[in-house]
Amino acid sequence: MYSKEEQRHLFDLSKKLLEAPEPSDFAAATDQSAQLRQTIVYHEWRYYALNDPVISDYEYDMLYKKLEGLENRFPELRSPESPTQRVSSDLTEDFATVEHLTPMLSLDNSYNAEDLKDFDERIKNYLGLPLDLEIEYCVEPKFDGGTIALVYENDQLIRAATRGNGQMGDEITPNIRTLRSVPLRAGFSETGIVKAELRGEAIIRKDVFEKMNEQRATDGLSLFANPRNAATGGLRTKDPSETASRRIEAFIYQLGYAETADGSNALDLLKTHDDTVELLSKIGFKVPLKKAGDGERKVCKNIAEAAEFCMHWQKKRDSYAYEIDGMVVKVNSFELQRRVGSTAHHPRWAIAFKFKAKQATTRLVHVDFQVGKVGSITPVAKLEPVQLAGVTVSSVSLHNEDFIRNKDIRLGDTVLVERAGDVIPYIVKPMEELRDGSEQEIQFPKNCPVCNSPLVRAEDEAAWRCENPDCEAQIIQRMIHHVSKNAMDIDGFGESQIEKFYRLGWLRSLADIYRLDYEQIAQLDGFGEKSAANLKAAIEKAKQNPIYRLLHSLSIHHLGIKASKILAAEIGHVLELKDWDEERFTRIHNIGKVLTHNVIRFFQNEKNVELLREMEELGVNMTQTEEDRPKTVSADAPLAGKTILFTGTLSRMGRKEAQAKAEAAGAKNISAVSGNLNILVAGEAAGSKLKKAQALGTVQILTEDEFLALIGE
Numbered sequence: 001m002y003s004k005e006e007q008r009h010l011f012d013l014s015k016k017l018l019e020a021p022e023p024s025d026f027a028a029a030t031d032q033s034a035q036l037r038q039t040i041v042y043h044e045w046r047y048y049a050l051n052d053p054v055i056s057d058y059e060y061d062m063l064y065k066k067l068e069g070l071e072n073r074f075p076e077l078r079s080p081e082s083p084t085q086r087v088s089s090d091l092t093e094d095f096a097t098v099e100h101l102t103p104m105l106s107l108d109n110s111y112n113a114e115d116l117k118d119f120d121e122r123i124k125n126y127l128g129l130p131l132d133l134e135i136e137y138c139v140e141p142k143f144d145g146g147t148i149a150l151v152y153e154n155d156q157l158i159r160a161a162t163r164g165n166g167q168m169g170d171e172i173t174p175n176i177r178t179l180r181s182v183p184l185r186a187g188f189s190e191t192g193i194v195k196a197e198l199r200g201e202a203i204i205r206k207d208v209f210e211k212m213n214e215q216r217a218t219d220g221l222s223l224f225a226n227p228r229n230a231a232t233g234g235l236r237t238k239d240p241s242e243t244a245s246r247r248i249e250a251f252i253y254q255l256g257y258a259e260t261a262d263g264s265n266a267l268d269l270l271k272t273h274d275d276t277v278e279l280l281s282k283i284g285f286k287v288p289l290k291k292a293g294d295g296e297r298k299v300c301k302n303i304a305e306a307a308e309f310c311m312h313w314q315k316k317r318d319s320y321a322y323e324i325d326g327m328v329v330k331v332n333s334f335e336l337q338r339r340v341g342s343t344a345h346h347p348r349w350a351i352a353f354k355f356k357a358k359q360a361t362t363r364l365v366h367v368d369f370q371v372g373k374v375g376s377i378t379p380v381a382k383l384e385p386v387q388l389a390g391v392t393v394s395s396v397s398l399h400n401e402d403f404i405r406n407k408d409i410r411l412g413d414t415v416l417v418e419r420a421g422d423v424i425p426y427i428v429k430p431m432e433e434l435r436d437g438s439e440q441e442i443q444f445p446k447n448c449p450v451c452n453s454p455l456v457r458a459e460d461e462a463a464w465r466c467e468n469p470d471c472e473a474q475i476i477q478r479m480i481h482h483v484s485k486n487a488m489d490i491d492g493f494g495e496s497q498i499e500k501f502y503r504l505g506w507l508r509s510l511a512d513i514y515r516l517d518y519e520q521i522a523q524l525d526g527f528g529e530k531s532a533a534n535l536k537a538a539i540e541k542a543k544q545n546p547i548y549r550l551l552h553s554l555s556i557h558h559l560g561i562k563a564s565k566i567l568a569a570e571i572g573h574v575l576e577l578k579d580w581d582e583e584r585f586t587r588i589h590n591i592g593k594v595l596t597h598n599v600i601r602f603f604q605n606e607k608n609v610e611l612l613r614e615m616e617e618l619g620v621n622m623t624q625t626e627e628d629r630p631k632t633v634s635a636d637a638p639l640a641g642k643t644i645l646f647t648g649t650l651s652r653m654g655r656k657e658a659q660a661k662a663e664a665a666g667a668k669n670i671s672a673v674s675g676n677l678n679i680l681v682a683g684e685a686a687g688s689k690l691k692k693a694q695a696l697g698t699v700q701i702l703t704e705d706e707f708l709a710l711i712g713e
């Protein structure tokens with residue numbers, strides 16, 4: 001339908017139009033509106049026909065609003081073919097088309113309380129009502145799935161269709177009949193209704209979706225991009241058993257049409273939207289529920305209360321079981337709804353309150369390679385800045401080389417970025433169809449970008465590593481870690497101070513932190529007596545830290561806060577560890593092999609022992625006091641006493657790293673799936689072990705992320 005070149009052109013044009021100023025005259029407005037129409041039609045095709053948009057909903061909405069604005073300014077520009085004059089279409093050629101009993105319209109959009117206030121005022125102005133009058137609104141989630149329309153006649157489901165172009169939809173009755181939340185018979189007749197058309201959204205629970213994709217990975221099938229695609233695709237299959245297997249649910253949110261035996265409009269009998277939804281719920285439909293305190297649906301006494309409910313849901317959207325991309329605010333009274341009516345595109349009595357977009361596309365312009373405290377090299381993508389959920393994002397971690405290769409991310413790619421809730425932004429995928437051939441493979445360096453020593457990658461680790469302990473980047477990173485909150489917790493001492501003092505030659509080793517010259521610091525730009533004194537006080541305080549903090553602050557690979565506490569509980573003085581052999585470590589329940597080797601290697605290095613002695617002389621506490629001795633953690637460690645097995649490819653850490661983490665959290669790694677196994681962590685492309693564990697039914701199966709969450713990372 002569109003060639004690659006056209007797509008690339010339309011994508012670039014869209015981004016340009018989003019930035020473009022208001023045209024100054026009619027000629028310029030004519031040009032710009034033509035371009036807007038062209039790009040909007042393209043994005044509607046990507047969204048509705050391909051189920052694979054290349055720009056965020058928010059960007060689409062902004063293009064749409066721009067066009068609407070121009071057409072309002074110059075009504076001559078409004079043609080019947082303009083996307084503003086109709087509902088966009090998701091009709092396919094695979095099904096018979098049927099006509100809806102009443103047109104299915106779209107929704108106007110709003111983004112903040114101000115927009116909602118304008119919406120409320122527009123209604124009052126339109127109806128000639130005083131502005132201080134309060135209109136009642138019913139507010140409910142805007143479900144992000146596929147729209148459906150269900151027709152019931154004499155209590156029986158006789159037909160189901162997609163929204164299509166708003167007038168006509170694809171007939172998908174056999175598919176819809178497989179959805180358990182859609183009653184095949186419902187008691188409409190008890191209320192006098194003989195024929196009804198219901199509107200709703202077909203949607204898949206987020207956790208069900210995750211499991212389904214895991215299973216698809218195991219079975220070697222392609223993965224669904226998101227629950228919405230899995231649901232809309234599931235509605236449009238030719239095989240109803242495929243629809244059934246996707247565990248789609250249908251939320252009903254509107255009675256679009258209702259006829260009584262004498263042919264009159266039953267909607268006249270029902271007074272409000274809220275009553276109607278309540279009735280539908282009573283006769284067996286799944287609806288957004290009203291609950292005292294904290295429901296999905298709420299009747300609000302005015303627009304301010306409606307706005308508050310929207311904001312409330314914006315905050316909790318990620319913890320909700322279904323994907324929602326906003327809330328819908330509807331005038332509750334049918335009488336008022338009728339009086340205010342609709343445009344060709346949307347009802348004037350309803351508006352979507354759109355949440356801030358979690359996904360956006362932008363260009364990957366450059367990759368930086370950062371050296372971590374234990375020498376791991378992390379590729380970091382530098383992006384053209386984009387707005388994501390209200391925050392500007394200009395760089396995201398690419399984790400490691402496998403991540404880049406598995407996703408086939410290239411320099412110059414347009415990438416889809418997501419930031420959900422408090423999760424760190426990440427790249428979902430490159431937009432392959434927007435490539436123009438100029439994209440380049442990301443070259444992973446062979447040498448450390450800072451000290452130039454050759455990089456090595458251990459067989460079971462995800463990261464390439466710089467093994468030069470004197471690498472400047474590592475030294476600085478180790479110092480940053482040393483002073484950080486979880487380690488020595490030196491207040492007011494952070495990355496920028498460390499870098500500054502390092503450049504001044506004041507910091508070369510961790511010990512130097514404890515022999516800073518505060519008079520010199522007080523002379524520095526941006527410091528002064530007071531902050532120098534504060535820093536001194538914070539460092540003096542840190543010297544008295546319990547020794548588990550010191551152990552964790554040393555940047556020994558895998559020696560996290562939990563393992564540090566376990567070790568600290570076993571010793572009286574930090575330097576005792578230099579005399580420990582492997583057997584002594586493995587006597588401790590939760591300390592694994594990998595960590596043991598790392599600690600032994602650290603204490604075998606004479607330089608490190610010397611460093612600790614120096615620090616002790618400078619007053620850093622190395623001895624365990626009984627009051628500081630951490631409680632034995634084994635009992636409350638998150639995986640205490642559990643057996644665990646990792647299978648498949650992990651994307652956020654290497655296998656050994658994962659095993660070390662599991663051990664530190666109290667688990668024992670075992671190598672086979674049997675009745676003894678408690679937990680299986682399944683990475684990408686997990687195979688027979690996962691199948692076997694599923695068959696056993698006694699094994700707790702976790703994704704990599706669930707595992708990390710469980711151990712508190």
Ligand code: IVH
Binds near residue numbers: 105140141347
């Ligand atoms: S009411 C005449 N309520 O959003 C207005 N729509 O962008 C009909 N949607 O195609 C829409 N949740 O599929 C309404 N609670 C809800 C909704 C909802 C999701 C969808 C609907 C429509 C789209 C409009």
